[in-house]
Amino acid sequence: MEQLFADGALTVPFGADFFSVAVGVITGAMFACDRKLDIVGTIVLGLMTAYGGGIIRDLLLQDDGVYFMQYPNVILICIGLAVFVFYFRGLFRHSGQVLFFADALSVALFALAGANKAFACGEGFVMVVILGALTSVGGGALRDISVGETPGVFQRSNFYAVAGFGGALVFAAMAFANAPLVLAGCACVFTVVFLRYLSVFYDWKTADEADLTPKVSHGARKAKGVAAELFRRATLHRKKAPTTRTSRFRRR
Amino acid sequence: MEQLFADGALTVPFGADFFSVAVGVITGAMFACDRKLDIVGTIVLGLMTAYGGGIIRDLLLQDDGVYFMQYPNVILICIGLAVFVFYFRGLFRHSGQVLFFADALSVALFALAGANKAFACGEGFVMVVILGALTSVGGGALRDISVGETPGVFQRSNFYAVAGFGGALVFAAMAFANAPLVLAGCACVFTVVFLRYLSVFYDWKTADEADLTPKVSHGARKAKGVAAELFRRATLHRKKAPTTRTSRFRRR
Amino acid sequence: MEQLFADGALTVPFGADFFSVAVGVITGAMFACDRKLDIVGTIVLGLMTAYGGGIIRDLLLQDDGVYFMQYPNVILICIGLAVFVFYFRGLFRHSGQVLFFADALSVALFALAGANKAFACGEGFVMVVILGALTSVGGGALRDISVGETPGVFQRSNFYAVAGFGGALVFAAMAFANAPLVLAGCACVFTVVFLRYLSVFYDWKTADEADLTPKVSHGARKAKGVAAELFRRATLHRKKAPTTRTSRFRRR
Numbered sequence: 001m002e003q004l005f006a007d008g009a010l011t012v013p014f015g016a017d018f019f020s021v022a023v024g025v026i027t028g029a030m031f032a033c034d035r036k037l038d039i040v041g042t043i044v045l046g047l048m049t050a051y052g053g054g055i056i057r058d059l060l061l062q063d064d065g066v067y068f069m070q071y072p073n074v075i076l077i078c079i080g081l082a083v084f085v086f087y088f089r090g091l092f093r094h095s096g097q098v099l100f101f102a103d104a105l106s107v108a109l110f111a112l113a114g115a116n117k118a119f120a121c122g123e124g125f126v127m128v129v130i131l132g133a134l135t136s137v138g139g140g141a142l143r144d145i146s147v148g149e150t151p152g153v154f155q156r157s158n159f160y161a162v163a164g165f166g167g168a169l170v171f172a173a174m175a176f177a178n179a180p181l182v183l184a185g186c187a188c189v190f191t192v193v194f195l196r197y198l199s200v201f202y203d204w205k206t207a208d209e210a211d212l213t214p215k216v217s218h219g220a221r222k223a224k225g226v227a228a229e230l231f232r233r234a235t236l237h238r239k240k241a242p243t244t245r246t247s248r249f250r251r252r
Numbered sequence: 253m254e255q256l257f258a259d260g261a262l263t264v265p266f267g268a269d270f271f272s273v274a275v276g277v278i279t280g281a282m283f284a285c286d287r288k289l290d291i292v293g294t295i296v297l298g299l300m301t302a303y304g305g306g307i308i309r310d311l312l313l314q315d316d317g318v319y320f321m322q323y324p325n326v327i328l329i330c331i332g333l334a335v336f337v338f339y340f341r342g343l344f345r346h347s348g349q350v351l352f353f354a355d356a357l358s359v360a361l362f363a364l365a366g367a368n369k370a371f372a373c374g375e376g377f378v379m380v381v382i383l384g385a386l387t388s389v390g391g392g393a394l395r396d397i398s399v400g401e402t403p404g405v406f407q408r409s410n411f412y413a414v415a416g417f418g419g420a421l422v423f424a425a426m427a428f429a430n431a432p433l434v435l436a437g438c439a440c441v442f443t444v445v446f447l448r449y450l451s452v453f454y455d456w457k458t459a460d461e462a463d464l465t466p467k468v469s470h471g472a473r474k475a476k477g478v479a480a481e482l483f484r485r486a487t488l489h490r491k492k493a494p495t496t497r498t499s500r501f502r503r504r
Numbered sequence: 505m506e507q508l509f510a511d512g513a514l515t516v517p518f519g520a521d522f523f524s525v526a527v528g529v530i531t532g533a534m535f536a537c538d539r540k541l542d543i544v545g546t547i548v549l550g551l552m553t554a555y556g557g558g559i560i561r562d563l564l565l566q567d568d569g570v571y572f573m574q575y576p577n578v579i580l581i582c583i584g585l586a587v588f589v590f591y592f593r594g595l596f597r598h599s600g601q602v603l604f605f606a607d608a609l610s611v612a613l614f615a616l617a618g619a620n621k622a623f624a625c626g627e628g629f630v631m632v633v634i635l636g637a638l639t640s641v642g643g644g645a646l647r648d649i650s651v652g653e654t655p656g657v658f659q660r661s662n663f664y665a666v667a668g669f670g671g672a673l674v675f676a677a678m679a680f681a682n683a684p685l686v687l688a689g690c691a692c693v694f695t696v697v698f699l700r701y702l703s704v705f706y707d708w709k710t711a712d713e714a715d716l717t718p719k720v721s722h723g724a725r726k727a728k729g730v731a732a733e734l735f736r737r738a739t740l741h742r743k744k745a746p747t748t749r750t751s752r753f754r755r756r
Contacts, residue, residue: 146655150293314566459543465593
């Protein structure tokens with residue numbers, strides 16, 4: 001595997017990986033505390049949020065190693081963090097602003113880690129983007145599903161998966177355009193944080209209901225009317241057709 | 253892998269695979285729209301319904317490739333389809349009859365794809381049937397679970413998993429009896445569609461409550477009574493036992 | 505794989521494995537019957553409870569085989585068991601005490617199987633413990649999640665995951681201390697059953713709410729007060745500082 005990663009893959013600094021995992025554990029553990037889960041649930045949801053996206057990515061990639069299994073000591077620290085959140089949940093209650101930025105940065109780093117590993121494993125453009133987006137929000141989605149809730153990223157909300165997707169797209173575009181991977185990585189992280197921040201600042205939300213059918217059928221009717229009108233005029237012009245015929249068109 | 257599939261495996265035409273995946277995306281996206289999920293949820297549930305069963309199968313088979321990863325362009329088309337369903341959901345509202353048949357055919361093709369790949373990977377009879385049934389309904393089950401619902405196939409309903417199971421069983425039986433795989437495949441698809449159609453037509457449903465214990469204990473009591481009677485007569489016949497003894501039997 | 509397991513791994517007797525799987529199927533099928541699922545749901549939840557933890561473990565280990573796939577005949581028996589539970593659920597209604605012990609023993613054997621396989625695959629201490637705990641309760645958690653419930657092991661309850669974790673910990677400690685694996689295995693099973701039994705007997709439960717922040721901040725305030733007092737006395741002792749200064753300290 002080392003071989004694989006050596007040629008043409010960005011080595012994400014260990015600190016960055018650790019930061020995103022740690023933030024994932026904290027948000028997952030806080031989520032568990034909000035739902036009055038016990039210490040087991042808190043640890044499991046913390047780990048799931050932190051590692052879930054990466055585990056899905058690694059299972060889909062097959063044979064390139066599961067990140068979760070590679071640094072057991074990091075897991076120990078994560079368990080410690082989850083226990084800390086469990087016993088000192090009061091400390092995290094008013095950490096809104098700081099945690100928001102930490103979380104955005106964490107999602108960005110996850111998107112980068114996902115896209116980068118997919119790229120390193122020789123996947124094509126589409127898969128790099130998909131695995132980047134999947135890694136960025138997969139952990140949170142798994143966490144939500146495992147307490148019987150519909151994942152937040154599936155619902156009308158500020159950009160989250162969209163931000164992860166955007167970042168992975170930027171990374172893939174630059175990586176496949178042979179840009180230096182460090183640059184692509186920075187652009188990816190910046191894009192995710194920026195999109196996330198803007199979407200919250202301006203309260204941009206994904207749509208949950210959008211039926212263009214009536215508009216389109218209205219448009220189609222209109223287009224048909226216009227076409228009929230044009231046809232009528234053309235016909236009139238050419239051979240002075242009786243009005244009865246065009247009125248038939250209009251009535252349709 | 254090509255090697256593996258070359259000897260003794262049915263090459264399901266690409267069009268068939270694509271058809272079942274496309275129908276899966278459409279039903280999954282409609283499911284998401286019904287639950288007012290946003291565009292992200294619609295795309296994810298569409299892909300999950302289409303690819304979920306196959307992903308479970310491929311993860312269990314280990315090392316034989318994940319179908320989801322092999323045709324990125326198909327995924328792009330699927331995402332496009334999900335987006336189309338999201339924006340033109342009105343078009344799909346009254347498509348009941350057509351969609352029902354498309355869905356039945358899609359489930360059939362999934363059962364075939366699952367059973368066929370398991371067979372090609374050298375699995376035995378039991379595993380071919382199980383993986384066929386799993387692939388046919390696994391995607392829909394994953395979709396239901398991921399919005400916190402109990403999967404429809406786990407509940408009293410017209411045959412669905414049963415149809416997929418039946419088709420996989422027919423395929424396995426014919427394949428292991430050395431029938432031509434094309435024939436086995438056709439029989440599988442036909443069985444699934446037929447079972448599904450019949451179960452809806454005659455409103456056959458799987459049972460959700462069935463406790464035979466009282467019946468059996470009643471039957472056991474009755475059997476005991478009959479046995480005792482027989483024993484009494486035999487005894488009477490042989491050595492004219494006093495009635496007190498047989499009445500003891502009866503009172504038991 | 506046989507090779508891998510030959511050197512330095514405990515060969516768990518097949519009967520023990522089969523016992524734990526069978527008990528898992530029965531508890532899973534009873535769970536499904538309680539929720540009025542149909543025969544498909546009963547079989548699937550039975551298999552999921554029995555094999556789920558092992559499947560997660562095997563997917564994370566990658567390339568060391570999936571236990572679920574290795575003994576198809578055992579699966580057939582399991583399906584038969586689930587069907588039996590479905591049709592004779594009445595028999596299992598009053599089996600509380602027996603089933604409780606069978607379940608505790610089954611969880612213990614799962615913890616052993618998980619920890620033992622991780623150890624055999626050359627994982628380190630942390631991973632052996634984590635995979636042991638995961639295998640012991642993962643199946644039950646998957647079962648709960650797949651009907652949209654928050655897993656019981658995530659909630660305030662008698663020790664269950666904690667018992668599995670304790671057993672895996674004991675196994676790992678002994679195995680890495682080069683104790684005979686048979687002994688480590690027995691100690692693991694004993695620990696799990698003992699912890700589970702004690703927790704039910706004394707009604708020990710995992711905490712679901714524990715905020716030490718107020719206590720700690722109270723303690724911190726107190727410590728500060730004590731420190732200030734000490735400092736004041738020391739100061740008084742040394743240079744007879746005016747009281748105004750110490751009162752400033754206290755007010756803080």
